Amino acid sequence: MRTLVFIPAWNEEDSIAAVIADVRDCMPExxxxxxxxxxxxxxxxxxxxxxxxxxxxxxxxxxxxxxQTGYLYALRQGYDICAHLDADxxxxxxxxxxxxxxxxxxxxxxxxGSRYRDRGPAGSDDYKATFSRRIGIxxxxxxxxLATRQRFTDTTSGxxxxxxxxxxxxxxxxxxxxxxxxxxxxxxREGLRVEELPVRMLERAGGSSFLTPVRSAFxxxxxxxxxxxxxxxxxxxxxx
Amino acid sequence: MRTLVLAxxxxxxxxxxxxxxxxxxxxxxxxxxxxxLELIRRDKLxxxxxxxxxxxxxxxxxxxxxxxxxxxxADAMGVRDxxxxxxxxxxxxLIGLALNFSVTMSRQAAQITRLAQERALEAVREQATSxxxxxxxxxxxxxx
Numbered sequence: 001m002r003t004l005v006f007i008p009a010w011n012e013e014d015s016i017a018a019v020i021a022d023v024r025d026c027m028p029e030x031x032x033x034x035x036x037x038x039x040x041x042x043x044x045x046x047x048x049x050x051x052x053x054x055x056x057x058x059x060x061x062x063x064x065x066x067x068q069t070g071y072l073y074a075l076r077q078g079y080d081i082c083a084h085l086d087a088d089x090x091x092x093x094x095x096x097x098x099x100x101x102x103x104x105x106x107x108x109x110x111x112x113g114s115r116y117r118d119r120g121p122a123g124s125d126d127y128k129a130t131f132s133r134r135i136g137i138x139x140x141x142x143x144x145x146l147a148t149r150q151r152f153t154d155t156t157s158g159x160x161x162x163x164x165x166x167x168x169x170x171x172x173x174x175x176x177x178x179x180x181x182x183x184x185x186x187x188x189r190e191g192l193r194v195e196e197l198p199v200r201m202l203e204r205a206g207g208s209s210f211l212t213p214v215r216s217a218f219x220x221x222x223x224x225x226x227x228x229x230x231x232x233x234x235x236x237x238x239x240x
Numbered sequence: 241m242r243t244l245v246l247a248x249x250x251x252x253x254x255x256x257x258x259x260x261x262x263x264x265x266x267x268x269x270x271x272x273x274x275x276x277l278e279l280i281r282r283d284k285l286x287x288x289x290x291x292x293x294x295x296x297x298x299x300x301x302x303x304x305x306x307x308x309x310x311x312x313x314a315d316a317m318g319v320r321d322x323x324x325x326x327x328x329x330x331x332x333x334l335i336g337l338a339l340n341f342s343v344t345m346s347r348q349a350a351q352i353t354r355l356a357q358e359r360a361l362e363a364v365r366e367q368a369t370s371x372x373x374x375x376x377x378x379x380x381x382x383x384x
């Protein structure tokens with residue numbers, strides 16, 4: 001099965017090379033594509049040096065557009081399955097490989113790596129979220145579960161694996177603003193089998209989260225509006 | 241002028257404008273329409289966007305030429321104060337126009353995104369093929 005692992009990156013010159021090297025070690029059979037979302041630093045060059053294919057968007061367009069580029073490439077180039085992870089080193093490639101295994105075994109169309117789903121007594125919790133982040137996570141978890149009637153614990157996870165059904169859907173329709181949350185709602189509404197898998201994630205290596213309390217509140221409000229509107233979107237028959 | 245109109249309104253529901261005000265209003269409306277035509281002529285405004293502005297200018301001109309029209313409209317709306325009628329019509333018109341622009345902008349944003357993605361993917365395909373041709377050339381070029 002042809003496998004593509006893609007990594008959306010925006011000004012990640014410090015971490016991108018290490019992430020690519022890890023992915024290649026862990027999944028030697030997979031092609032690696034970095035989507036450089038209009039970086040102003042040397043992300044593009046570093047990624048090329050590390051042996052990845054690089055798709056460079058001419059200007060920064062946000063995570064949603066970058067991820068959609070990856071799905072579009074996977075679909076057009078005839079990959080059977082694909083996965084994506086963050087470029088900042090939070091996502092261990094070994095865990096991504098586990099997500100891909102689920103899709104390869106055809107147990108789901110879309111698999112989400114969840115930081116919060118119970119790993120059982122053996123699992124250790126490496127990831128600690130800040131207070132305002134926890135509120136946002138709680139709110140989105142509640143409303144997404146309400147909207148989809150399916151339990152989601154990690155709504156904003158950027159570590160996912162998908163098959164061609166998901167590629168077809170996401171390459172056509174992917175919200176630029178609320179990529180992670182709305183895409184889950186969309187996938188469930190369109191009848192895809194979406195599954196969460198508990199994974200281990202690491203603290204972000206450098207930089208702080210962009211969220212202040214006011215921004216978080218606005219972010220949450222905007223997200224709720226998006227979810228509400230999403231409930232009334234027309235459903236589309238699948239192209240394939 | 242506003243107090244004049246208000247005073248006129250409090251006495252009767254008809255609109256009374258002095259000849260001077262009507263001339264000024266008509267000249268402004270004509271100037272507006274000429275501006276719209278000029279913008280089209282210089283390719284600064286596409287025709288499809290100009291129609292609505294041209295109609296707006298025409299409305300202004302009609303309002304200046306026949307002030308009685310406004311009170312007719314106000315009567316039809318069931319509004320006693322013609323000012324209120326005028327302001328609500330203009331406001332609704334502008335809100336509608338703003339919404340229309342948002343829709344246009346959203347569509348264009350989506351088109352720009354897709355264009356950028358297509359361009360990026362085109363470049364990747366070139367990389368991929370040059371890689372298969374046994375060339376590390378692209379990567380070397382990137383390094384230098």
